[in-house]
Amino acid sequence: QSALTQPRSVSGSPGQSVTISCTGTSSDVGAYNYVSWYQQHPGKAPKLMIYDVTKRPSGVPDRFSGSKSGNTASLTISGLQAEDEADYYCCSHAGRLYVFGTGTKVTVL
Amino acid sequence: EVQLLESGGGLVQPGGSLRLSCAASGFAFSNYAMTWVRQAPGKGLEWVSGISGSGRDTLYADSVKGRFTISRDNSRNTLYLEMSGLSAEDTADYYCAKGQRIGTLLPDYWGPGTQVTVSS
Numbered sequence: 001q002s003a004l005t006q007p008r009s010v011s012g013s014p015g016q017s018v019t020i021s022c023t024g025t026s027s028d029v030g031a032y033n034y035v036s037w038y039q040q041h042p043g044k045a046p047k048l049m050i051y052d053v054t055k056r057p058s059g060v061p062d063r064f065s066g067s068k069s070g071n072t073a074s075l076t077i078s079g080l081q082a083e084d085e086a087d088y089y090c091c092s093h094a095g096r097l098y099v100f101g102t103g104t105k106v107t108v109l
Numbered sequence: 110e111v112q113l114l115e116s117g118g119g120l121v122q123p124g125g126s127l128r129l130s131c132a133a134s135g136f137a138f139s140n141y142a143m144t145w146v147r148q149a150p151g152k153g154l155e156w157v158s159g160i161s162g163s164g165r166d167t168l169y170a171d172s173v174k175g176r177f178t179i180s181r182d183n184s185r186n187t188l189y190l191e192m193s194g195l196s197a198e199d200t201a202d203y204y205c206a207k208g209q210r211i212g213t214l215l216p217d218y219w220g221p222g223t224q225v226t227v228s229s
């Protein structure tokens with residue numbers, strides 16, 4: 001199973017918005033409304049930020065939002081803050097298995 | 110509070126074996142599918158294996174099928190990953206993770222990870 005495609009890096013100034021794309025196929029992202037997004041700070045375990053494409057777990061700031069169109073899911077961070085600087089990964093069902101994205105480093109300028 | 114704690118990592122020679130454990134607490138362990146995810150140094154996340162709440166159903170990534178075995182002991186709230194035929198490509202931090210809800214292997218809570226190094 002091939003990894004989902006994400007941009008290697010995105011950046012923005014504090015207060016700006018950034019969007020991370022996650023491109024798959026009609027067999028994974030396009031087939032299921034079960035895309036999740038994870039934030040990972042250096043040396044730490046991943047943290048769930050978005051599940052079921054658009055839902056936020058309790059405690060996740062509402063500046064994080066998710067969407068999907070066709071075979072591409074997206075994570076938008078609005079009102080970027082310094083603590084949002086981290087790596088972000090998408091994950092989707094892929095038939096019976098699961099696949100992660102290649103990961104995106106978000107830099108706050 | 111959901112807590113997951115992996116153990117059993119370490120240095121192993123190529124071709125060797127290792128068993129990882131993940132102790133779970135704070136939730137009804139037997140109700141949730143569990144997953145192992147790994148991350149090679151400086152690389153991204155890779156889904157490795159998953160197991161249903163009952164332990165009857167298991168899934169493996171192609172990269173580990175036939176070499177790794179996932180299992181669980183619901184009486185001990187513990188998840189396992191038996192790894193054999195290890196190679197340098199298996200060097201990674203290994204994370205256990207709880208399914209978001211009954212019936213899915215997509216993770217919500219993650220443990221801090223245990224490091225596995227395969228080297229002579």
